Amino acid sequence: MIGVGIALVVLGILFLFIIPWVGIPVGIVGLILAVLWFVGFGRSAARGERPTQR
Numbered sequence: 001m002i003g004v005g006i007a008l009v010v011l012g013i014l015f016l017f018i019i020p021w022v023g024i025p026v027g028i029v030g031l032i033l034a035v036l037w038f039v040g041f042g043r044s045a046a047r048g049e050r051p052t053q054r
Contacts, residue, residue, distance in 0.1 A: 005033030 012027020 001033055002037040005030045005037060008033065 008026055008030025010030075012023045012025075012030055015023030015026055017023070
């Protein structure tokens, strides 16, 4: 997920100079994905951990 986020940020920066109305949303989506990865959203599901049952 971090790779996709960084790639979208880079594409957003590149498209910002070519087609601004495309580059801005692409960059924002990339930033959101990168922030979600840094916060840890979805890590437990990716590792396959299951909650313990009592």
